[in-house]
Amino acid sequence: MRRLLLCCLVALATCQNLRYELALNPRKTYEYKYEGGVNFGLGIPNLAEAGMRISCKVKISGISDQTFSLQVSELAFQEFNGFPGKNDFNASPKLSQRIAAQLIKPFMFDYTSGHISAIHASPEVSDTVVNIVRGILGFFQVTVKTTQRIYELVEVGIHGKCQSNYATEENVETHDLTITQVVDLNGCSEKAAIYRGMATAVVDEVAKQRGESIISAVRYVYTVKPTAEGGLITRAHGLEQQHFSPFNVKGGSFKMEAMKEMVLLGVSDTGRAVLYGPMESKGNLVYKFVNAEANVPIMMQNLENPVPKAIELVKHLAEVNKYEIDSARTEDTIKLYQLLRVVPYEGLEAMWKEFAGNEGVQTLVFGHDC
Numbered sequence: 001m002r003r004l005l006l007c008c009l010v011a012l013a014t015c016q017n018l019r020y021e022l023a024l025n026p027r028k029t030y031e032y033k034y035e036g037g038v039n040f041g042l043g044i045p046n047l048a049e050a051g052m053r054i055s056c057k058v059k060i061s062g063i064s065d066q067t068f069s070l071q072v073s074e075l076a077f078q079e080f081n082g083f084p085g086k087n088d089f090n091a092s093p094k095l096s097q098r099i100a101a102q103l104i105k106p107f108m109f110d111y112t113s114g115h116i117s118a119i120h121a122s123p124e125v126s127d128t129v130v131n132i133v134r135g136i137l138g139f140f141q142v143t144v145k146t147t148q149r150i151y152e153l154v155e156v157g158i159h160g161k162c163q164s165n166y167a168t169e170e171n172v173e174t175h176d177l178t179i180t181q182v183v184d185l186n187g188c189s190e191k192a193a194i195y196r197g198m199a200t201a202v203v204d205e206v207a208k209q210r211g212e213s214i215i216s217a218v219r220y221v222y223t224v225k226p227t228a229e230g231g232l233i234t235r236a237h238g239l240e241q242q243h244f245s246p247f248n249v250k251g252g253s254f255k256m257e258a259m260k261e262m263v264l265l266g267v268s269d270t271g272r273a274v275l276y277g278p279m280e281s282k283g284n285l286v287y288k289f290v291n292a293e294a295n296v297p298i299m300m301q302n303l304e305n306p307v308p309k310a311i312e313l314v315k316h317l318a319e320v321n322k323y324e325i326d327s328a329r330t331e332d333t334i335k336l337y338q339l340l341r342v343v344p345y346e347g348l349e350a351m352w353k354e355f356a357g358n359e360g361v362q363t364l365v366f367g368h369d370c
Contacts, residue, residue, distance in 0.1 A: 020144050020177050022114030023230025026062025029270045034058050034136055036260035043255050048330040051080040053089055058136055061270050066112050072103040102129040106276055114142045120279040127290045130282045134158050139236045139262050141285055158287045162188035176225050183218040192287040215243045234264045301335055307347040310339040311354055
């Protein structure tokens with residue numbers, strides 16, 4: 001009986017020493033498997049969509065009590081351009097090789113109590129690659145409160161400084177903690193966003209009352225294992241959905257769905273120190289826009305001198321859709337949409353004059369009743 005009581009007391013003391021607040025041991029190396037993907041389309045059958053996937057292994061090692069290194073290996077990109085159910089993702093070895101050449105370089109970040117305050121990388125590493133690292137490190141930006149099951153707070157993430165709503169649930173058998181985080185992108189005081197194609201947009205109270213054209217939902221689910229050193233993320237899953245509907249058209253929304261997942265593969269003692277070259281600050285977790293003219297993520301094309309390109313595409317689409325809708329030209333429609341987003345007001349006027357009196361174009365753009 002005494003032995004049983006002693007075992008219970010030891011188990012109780014061990015449980016009391018376990019901590020859920022996120023922490024990384026600077027003397028350990030953590031290896032994770034990371035996968036992410038993004039998909040763009042209307043979600044309507046027989047219409048083309050575009051997407052991309054990334055998979056890699058991530059190794060995190062301690063440098064000091066609050067500074068850690070991140071290294072990426074076994075990187076692979078896949079891209080999708082086609083029709084869901086008919087086409088598959090295709091490997092992109094050239095893009096994988098180009099991105100891997102920068103991601104193979106060590107990154108450094110400061111980490112305290114589940115919050116990342118700074119990211120450093122070699123000067124030659126592009127902001128595009130740093131954004132990929134931000135997406136990975138975003139999984140480690142979690143606020144854990146053991147005194148509350150449901151709580152909300154404002155914190156910095158890849159979307160900016162936004163409000164997060166948390167809900168936690170403890171597994172009574174394993175003592176693992178499941179944390180669900182929902183980010184309110186409408187409540188961001190410093191939102192990482194850029195608006196294009198607004199040359200003729202008029203912001204008024206009526207439009208605000210009818211609602212925003214973009215509806216977003218972001219949710220993360222974490223599994224945290226308590227240890228004596230602090231909570232350790234063993235699995236994490238993120239899902240972001242955005243629906244964009246110009247003029248609030250029902251059933252005509254453009255959809256973006258992004259998914260990412262991270263799984264812990266193992267923990268080991270840190271071996272020899274990693275050699276670092278010169279590094280510079282790359283900021284915090286907030287997404288950094290690299291080039292507003294870039295055409296990623298929908299369709300790759302050159303956006304320089306967009307007016308004549310848009311005019312030719314409009315003429316071409318008017319011709320091929322003269323008698324019936326040609327769903328095979330969806331790619332050209334998306335290209336035209338992207339070109340029109342970067343056309344200034346003067347360019348729209350020039351296009352209007354170009355198409356004045358052209359019945360075919362007027363039918364395509366405005367319909368048969370114009």
